[in-house]
Amino acid sequence: MNYLENKTALVTGASSGIGYEIVKYISKFNMKIIVTARRENNLNQLKKEVENNSNSEVIILVKDLATPESPQEIYDFCLSNNLQVDFLVNNAGYGFTSDFDTYDLNKLDDFMNVLLNSLVKLTRLFLKDMKERKSGKILQVSSIAGIIPSGSGAIGIYGNIKNFINEFTITLNSTYKKFNIDICALCPGFTETGFNERAGFNMQYSDVPSPFLMSAKDVAIQGVNACLSGKEIFVVKGGFNRTMIFISKFIPNKILRLAFGKLVDSGK
Numbered sequence: 596m597n598y599l600e601n602k603t604a605l606v607t608g609a610s611s612g613i614g615y616e617i618v619k620y621i622s623k624f625n626m627k628i629i630v631t632a633r634r635e636n637n638l639n640q641l642k643k644e645v646e647n648n649s650n651s652e653v654i655i656l657v658k659d660l661a662t663p664e665s666p667q668e669i670y671d672f673c674l675s676n677n678l679q680v681d682f683l684v685n686n687a688g689y690g691f692t693s694d695f696d697t698y699d700l701n702k703l704d705d706f707m708n709v710l711l712n713s714l715v716k717l718t719r720l721f722l723k724d725m726k727e728r729k730s731g732k733i734l735q736v737s738s739i740a741g742i743i744p745s746g747s748g749a750i751g752i753y754g755n756i757k758n759f760i761n762e763f764t765i766t767l768n769s770t771y772k773k774f775n776i777d778i779c780a781l782c783p784g785f786t787e788t789g790f791n792e793r794a795g796f797n798m799q800y801s802d803v804p805s806p807f808l809m810s811a812k813d814v815a816i817q818g819v820n821a822c823l824s825g826k827e828i829f830v831v832k833g834g835f836n837r838t839m840i841f842i843s844k845f846i847p848n849k850i851l852r853l854a855f856g857k858l859v860d861s862g863k
């Protein structure tokens with residue numbers, strides 16, 4: 596039987612893109628799925644879609660992860676509603692295109708809270724209970740930007756955080772595998788979602804050559820399956836992602852950073 600069958604999942608950033616598709620994919624396992632994000636309308640639409648097409652139940656919790664208290668509030672909500680989270684998906688995130696030196700400090704706080712701090716805090720909170728139960732799975736949505744040096748501007752800093760998420764995953768696995776907990780860092784490349792618009796890229800997905808672009812659905816399916824099979828760092832198959840990582844090993848980092856920097860600038 597699949598590990599997820601009749602269990603409970605928590606998915607952050609479930610209102611669009613990869614998170615939305617992860618919820619749809621895991622709904623075939625007859626689960627309780629707590630979905631969180633800020634856009635309540637999208638979460639309602641997801642609930643309707645899932646509950647009309649599966650035996651899973653969707654529980655909506657609207658939260659802004661830029662608020663430092665949100666991870667604890669999400670944990671407390673689960674506790675007070677007797678929801679024992681067996682599968683945690685830390686997916687919420689976004690990039691930005693402004694120059695780092697002029698990026699508004701409040702916006703920087705929000706960015707760090709959503710992309711990094713909430714992931715670390717939610718992992719800490721739910722991992723403790725998983726350790727006690729000696730069972731759990733955590734999927735951290737990272738990026739190939741955490742593997743390939745990705746420019747010196749904003750997207751480079753985004754890549755630095757994703758690189759931390761990959762290393763964090765390795766560190767936690769080295770301690771918690773023995774408690775039957777699997778943590779997987781999912782590394783997608785270009786994926787067609789709301790990401791570009793939120794980051795402020797002018798570049799349209801239609802400008803990206805189609806062999807490089809993946810669908811959120813394919814990324815979601817591969818990511819969940821990789822986590823279930825105990826993979827640690829999983830680079831999504833397709834979209835030339837693995838080829839790009841292979842080639843990048845033979846190109847000096849300085850040149851890669853320059854090339855990615857130029858690519859990002861051209862998309863602004």
Ligand SMILES: NC(=O)c1ccc[n+]([C@@H]2O[C@H](COP(=O)([O-])OP(=O)(O)OC[C@H]3O[C@@H](n4cnc5c(N)ncnc54)[C@H](OP(=O)(O)O)[C@@H]3O)[C@@H](O)[C@H]2O)c1
Pocket residue numbers: 607608609610611612613614631632633634635658659660661686687688689690709736737738739782783784785786787788789790791793811
């Ligand atoms: N698309 C790509 O090419 C790509 C490649 C590699 C990795 N990734 C990673 O994939 C993950 C999902 O992104 P996506 O591509 O699916 O983009 P997306 O469609 O824009 O989804 C981002 C999700 O994060 C949520 N989110 C953003 N700010 C939030 C906040 N302040 N509080 C709570 N939730 C917030 C959004 O919900 P609300 O706006 O409703 O709050 C949304 O559900 C991210 O971690 C991203 O870094 C994406």
